[in-house]
Amino acid sequence: MKLLKIIIEEVDLSYLTSDDIISTSDMFNGCKNLENIIFGDFEAKNLINISNMFSGCEKLPSIDIGIFKNENMKDINGLFFNCSGLKKINIGEFNTRNVVNMSKLFSGCNLLSEINLHHATNFQTSNVKDMSFMFQNCKSLENLNLNQFDVSQVIYMDNMFESCEKLKNLEFEFLNTKNAESMMFMFSNCQNLNSLNLSSFDTSKVTMMFGMFNDCRNLNDLQVNSFDTSFVKDMGEMFRNCESLNNIDILNFDVRNVTNMFKMFDNCRQLKSLNISNFETENLENATLFLNDCQNLTSLDIRKFNSMKLDNDTDFFGESSQKATIIYNRKIFYLTTIPSSWEKKDISGNSNLIE
Numbered sequence: 001m002k003l004l005k006i007i008i009e010e011v012d013l014s015y016l017t018s019d020d021i022i023s024t025s026d027m028f029n030g031c032k033n034l035e036n037i038i039f040g041d042f043e044a045k046n047l048i049n050i051s052n053m054f055s056g057c058e059k060l061p062s063i064d065i066g067i068f069k070n071e072n073m074k075d076i077n078g079l080f081f082n083c084s085g086l087k088k089i090n091i092g093e094f095n096t097r098n099v100v101n102m103s104k105l106f107s108g109c110n111l112l113s114e115i116n117l118h119h120a121t122n123f124q125t126s127n128v129k130d131m132s133f134m135f136q137n138c139k140s141l142e143n144l145n146l147n148q149f150d151v152s153q154v155i156y157m158d159n160m161f162e163s164c165e166k167l168k169n170l171e172f173e174f175l176n177t178k179n180a181e182s183m184m185f186m187f188s189n190c191q192n193l194n195s196l197n198l199s200s201f202d203t204s205k206v207t208m209m210f211g212m213f214n215d216c217r218n219l220n221d222l223q224v225n226s227f228d229t230s231f232v233k234d235m236g237e238m239f240r241n242c243e244s245l246n247n248i249d250i251l252n253f254d255v256r257n258v259t260n261m262f263k264m265f266d267n268c269r270q271l272k273s274l275n276i277s278n279f280e281t282e283n284l285e286n287a288t289l290f291l292n293d294c295q296n297l298t299s300l301d302i303r304k305f306n307s308m309k310l311d312n313d314t315d316f317f318g319e320s321s322q323k324a325t326i327i328y329n330r331k332i333f334y335l336t337t338i339p340s341s342w343e344k345k346d347i348s349g350n351s352n353l354i355e
Helices: none
Strands: 010-012 037-039 060-066 088-090 143-145 170-171 196-197 221-223 273-275 298-301 327-328 343-346
Touching: none
Parallel strands: 010 037, 060 088, 143 170, 196 221, 273 298, 298 327, 327 343
Antiparallel strands: none
């Protein structure tokens, strides 16, 4: 028995009665050959859910979503997910005033080089709780203006800009992230970002920062000194492969609840000095390859670093610098893997030894 295969290239919604429709979720999901959608008089005044409506429409080159003007919509999750051929979106009067879920909204729009959200007056985010993966894999996007974004209710910001490989300018004057709980991989693989000033971020509720700046290979100016990390449990791979970062101020970090620092600074090849003298790590369980491949490191201050829950032979340093100075307290940091070529300054028993 042979199944009939239907290939849809164009859809006309002009004559569809839409007043009673409250959901168009997955309406065209997986229509890989769809190239044109004619909306005509399709208004959909009572729509609540349009999640994944165009997901997987790989050949759709452009779309005008200005017809979605009503204020009732709450879920636009994955609306353009994996629309890999999409080059232009006309936001128009698209109304998101009551939307709570924007996860994966533009994720996988590989060819989309511009998203003019700052000119869209009805594109509002004051009620959104989920922005995870929102711009993930927007690989052609070079500039993004989020100055009008209100993220005060957002809880999930995981992978929000992950793999925006060409992104050079990420503009926001102030993002109030007071309710954010997870920022895993938030900027991961943003390979062309040179600077990030996150001094406006409120991270007082964040518990997950795993891979937050992972693979930001050209990042050389990162402002995170105002971060409140008192609730963070996972900082694994947080700065991994930040190859251009030669200095970072994280002295203010409170890491007393952190259990994972696996490869936290792995392959930070230009990092020369690391002062984490205030790091109190009594709950740390994994710090394997913490400083692996930090080839130019010359100074490390970990005087309050506690290895109590780590195996004594934990490979903390990996293939690190051949010559450096380490300030530590051997009464609480007793790993046996400190490179023999390093100059060791032990402050145990003499708190005045180091200024």
